[in-house]
Amino acid sequence: MATTAEARPLRAARRPGALELIQTGFREIWSHRRLTRYLVRADLKKHGADTVLGNIWWVLDPLLQMVVYVVLVDFIFHVGTPDYPLFVFSAILPWKWFSSAVNDGISSVTSRERIIKQVKFPKIVLPVAATVGGVVSFAFGLIPLLAMMVLFFSDRLSWYLLLIPAIAAVQFVFSLACAVLVAGVNVFFRDIANVARHALRLWFYLSPALYSYEAVAGRLDGWVGRILALNPWTPLFESYRNVIYDETMPNWPWLFALLVVSTIFLGLAMVFFKRVEPAFAKVL
């Protein structure tokens, strides 16, 4: 068997450095990639099997959410932009992935309490699986997006749509960093799910999801304007909208800056997670 055959001394060891922790974290994610796959598949099976319509919900859910916002913004307030359904759908789709990564990430470690107390395995795979799980629903959401564009907004179809994976990659790094952070924090503070629910909603409204950044950038000054400018979701929503709605290139420098910041954030989140990981089995 290809397992550790050498002696495994376990002493009150020296504290490993930050870079070492990041390196170990990534190595563990890679060596346990199949575990991640199983966890994601188990999660999908659960979500699909227990409902009558099964996976249909992944297609319907963003569409229904879109209807809510279209009714509110377009029909009641009359402030929507042309082709508003497509405008808002391009924001709902990535946001659903992000919010599920954060919400599932929060409970990812605590819900596996029993196995954590029984088997030694790298706990980092749990928030990773939570983030990867959202990719599947994101991919499913692309089906109604394409259907909608072909049926109703065919004039906005463009090759720029093929850039969606590049933007999604940046989002993945950012979402993963958030999921790893909240997964570790929730072990010690069990009520952050209550905070997160409202924080996520506020974050959504403080991001250019229902409105475009240009529409408000000039009007808002003070802290709201600053939050909007520094909000990681501003470049993400704008980029998705660029390729889906505006038929243009995304703002690459802006996106690249976010990638750099997210990578650093991910590194810090992993150092935090690896530092508190040894305490999980005792605290849970």
Add this chain to the structure above:
Amino acid sequence: MTDRREGAPLPDYAIDVQNLGVRYNLRLTRQTTVRTSFRDLLKKREGPSHFWALRDVSFRVVHGESLAVIGPNGAGKSTLLQVLAGIIQPNEGAVDVVGHVSSLLTLGAGFDADLSGRDNIRLAGAFLGIPHKVMEEKLPGIVDFADLGEFIDASIKTYSSGMRARLGFSIATAVDPDVLIIDEVLATGDAVFRAKSKQRIIELTKHAKAIVLVTHDMSWVTEFCNRAMLLDHGHVIMEGPPADVVKLHEERSEKARIEREAELARRIAAVEGNQPTTAG
């Protein structure tokens, strides 16, 4: 095992524990929330901030040995197994476990209730870090040994506790460990499966594997183990031949029981002594 690193001299033991101490921080182990943390900032908490679940524990297990760890509730048995499995880091002393450890400590407690038995075998294999190919080879054997019939493809939530334990035992012993660690050995399980698992345990000890198990079933200890260790309040009380250790454990539990009953009798007497004055 054939793939032992050549040249590296292997120690002649499977497990070596020296002056092991494990400390729990009570402030952290209480379920904390942001709310309680704010409360605690305002109000200083009293009482001890930590306690030692294990202290000054030293022992060795050689290949082919099966060690039973017994003791009253809260003695530190499960904590000891968690340290051996590498789940908990010791605060003091050193633990050296040679080879691949299989630890499905509490058999079947970590299963995912919504998945089928077969999917849970694969998931457990992935948690244990067993390569996929190896696990697929072992799958039929595990299914066969657990002997669950058609239930193997039903979700675990339909299983009885005995069925869960059977599946857990099959997985833990099938992954071909050098060191096998089991908590609460077959608290449930019918006579047929008991006989089968006895056979498995004997086979494993014959192949020079080391086994450490925790059980409350004293007949298991005397039947299957060649050594026993009695723990109480985190300290080793006695270590030696199973029959002797079990005898001491039973004497001590009996004594504790008598003391508890005497205490209870005293309290009842005290209450009854007050009774006549109030009743007139």
